[in-house]
Amino acid sequence: MSTTIAPDRPARTGEAVPRATAGAVLGALMRQRLRRDRWQILIWLLCIALLAMFSASAIDQTYGDANARAQLIRLAIADPTIIVLRGLPQGTSLAAVAFFEIYTFLALLAGLMNTFLAVRHSRAEEESGRAELVGSTPAGRLLPTTATVLHAVAVNAALAVVTALGFIAAGLPAYGSFVAGAATAGAGFAFFAVGLLLAQLMNTSRGANGFAAAVVVLAYLVRGIGDAMGTPFGDGTHQRSAWPTWLSPIGWGEQFAPYTGDDWRPLLLQLGLAVLLIAAVFGLQAVRDSGAGLIPERAGRATARPALGGVFGLAWRLQWPTVLGWTIGGALGGLLAGALGTVINSSIADNPALSGIRDAIGRIGGGGSGPLTQLFISAIFSIIGVLAAACAVQTVIRLRQEEASGTAELVMSAPVTRTRWLFSYVAVGVIAVLAVLLAGAIASGLSAVAAGEGASTFGDSFAAAAAQVPVALVYLGVLTLVFVLVPSWTAPVGWAALGLGAFVGIFGGLVKLPEGVRHLSPFADAPVVVGDVDWTGGYWMLGITVVALAGAAALIRRRDFAIG
Template identity: 80%
Template structure:
């Protein structure tokens, strides 16, 4: 008996794929990335240049005269609070003051944009299994990474050009505006490389994103310490940053000194740093297993902990590394607040510009008329409040990720109700917010006392932390309601609302935004706990949180799960 084997003729499409040259494959991968990111990138590439343009126009209206700008720069150099939050004074021209006011925030946003992009096209692809499928084709393992690097480079070039046009559209010098745009794009490229490297180290996109975001925030804080401890020179309106600023890509961006020195050399530092990290990424990717991180995961337990029998235990298990990262960031922010508060109190107690310094701190969001140390701590805790709110946002985003991946629907096959599943993640968000603020309060109080401040400073630190609790909770509650009503909008709207809310609420006072605009942000209505205590804004936010969560509990019963 004879047998015949059917001969499978290769299809033209398969032959085309197998015989495609690397350049053709690379272009196809690049087109895929551009298509996938078209809406996320569009939001970033529109919002960041608009912030640059809007800030330049606002400062022109507020500080139109050279004398007003000179007074602002001298006040900033005298007050470390402003230097930590804003940047490096480099002259009194309208363009130089604009760069001082807005650049560090633009670089922070550029850093977050790039770290998210890096993890989305590397670790997240491996986690979903798509990277392994592509690696089985002629693309291999390295061409997708090369496409991601090119994609990020093009995105940052576009960011640099659009940011430059944003500055120039407000009437600032064109050449200096392109230097400022290059500083922003260069910082973004450096942070992209950081995110890509962390995606090699960790085995989950959640951990990679969490640590990458912490690195961006840490770079902002380190830069702030370097600026706050810098040395004035010239006519008292220029500052030379201390060495900590040189440890941060954001600090490197400040050294461009647009509109004054227009120094392009720091771009070599940013690009060189990115090139070194990208080379390390290619070296690691060539030797590690697909899907595995350089830092190995711990072996699982033979049996699950009793805490995993309920939804809260599972929600906590999924999120505790992220919560830990934000908590460490909160502790560092508190440490900065307590340590610098003593410096402010000691050096400015008899300063003739004390009234102006109090006014500038109040514009940051620290209302009241108490001691200068308490005002400073309250101002710094506005930034800690952003970290706590970010932790709340990530808790809700995790809800969306669980739903999109289909794992939430699997849990609904058990006796678990939708409301209980929803509120298990909300409860983790509440715990995370409290942990961030508590760590910051303890670190702030102890560091201030260690620096020689009165022990009552510990109470001031806890009061400042408590004032930020309603702000973080209102983000948690409203975003939870948005997740129930429009799940696909949860992630982009969550981060956009946090970024714009922080800018408008905390920094809007420094550029004299209208009160009606400022009070659209919860950060502008944080309770006043210095001097005359006023919890009116806090009560309103707690009420809004309760209503939003109640609405989410009712509506979650009535909608289908949105997978994908």
């Protein structure tokens, strides 16, 4: 293998590098990042652009009439749960409604894309030992971080453009579309800085990714609470955010008010936060040891527990904190489903003008007819199903991380077959899916009974949870097959398929996407457990899962480990 000869004395940490050499090194590092991320970033950008375009087109087809859009916005303002899930109402024009429907979801995806990018080029590089090798060259320790920041700037500039083009392709005004693109990219870059800072604090890429993703989701929820607490004004089709919205970069993005206000000032908040956090990153990196996080590791046991003597015990030990986090999320979603179902039911009963919201909730829950509380529980469990599927996706990604880092080969040095190693992680994924949904079902039943519903709500909650099991398992099975066939695509395909599938399958019915498009998502074919029960889609997904896992088991023995 050819190597590049470094100067006689490599630059020390913080030491100035000759300008020509620094420029050449920075350019090489930028090219390396662009080449390494080209397919992952392309998938992310394409999915976000298509979501923007399809959402705006669906709004045009479904709510082309101004009166219909006004009714939709008034229903959203009357029911805070819709605002928590969607966004901030800012008028009834086609463009304003499209932004209300899709922006927060686009910003959530942009945040996840950026935090993963930040950790991949910082903490993951130190964890693998590559950062120390690069640091021994004229790059030192600061130029790679500089390259990563510039790489993120380029990626988010592209994100702003493709998001705007997606809206423009759907027929929305060009200037407002570029404002919307800037709002999305600004939130993404702010979360990139969050991920980069957490990479300095945590000792592992797994921990940094987990905390960064939690921050993104928390920002989404805080924004939703602030929007729901807001005050309607004007003719009742606009809402002003409450103070919690201003704690979230996603909430700042809403204040751009594309198509109605076109206010660029919130971009200063997003970029200002990013600059402050990136400056802190450079300061921390100059004083800490390479490979060490600022949060110290907990001292381990002198001897391992008996459970770690097997490959399944090891897989569970590596992932139980992640499973616990997703399970807590499922329980919180269950509490929301049980507690708010009764409130929404009584609100609509007292105000017949809000009866149209029943259809909206039914579309989110996959169809069916029945008591509104049951429909609402089914709708919320569609979202809890996303959490269960995300936990399954993260289990397979952990499988890929173990292989890429070389630790899987160490496991293979013991009397362990590749199939056994593979299915130990699959088993953890199945347990994780069941844990998330079971926690949601128990929490939903208990909160509904506490709110005054009958004991039958427990059965409704468990039925709604059971309907999401095949959906989460099909993500687990198919992504396991992707891992075996194309290992380097595991993470981008997993997250992109989950994000796109969640929007198309859950909210596609609300914006009336074409049925052919909706049924590309497993969430659209989840078993219907409200009214006429239909498990046909569940049986098909279980069959696909079994076939995918059988294919993975057969093929894992035929390929080499893909390290790096």
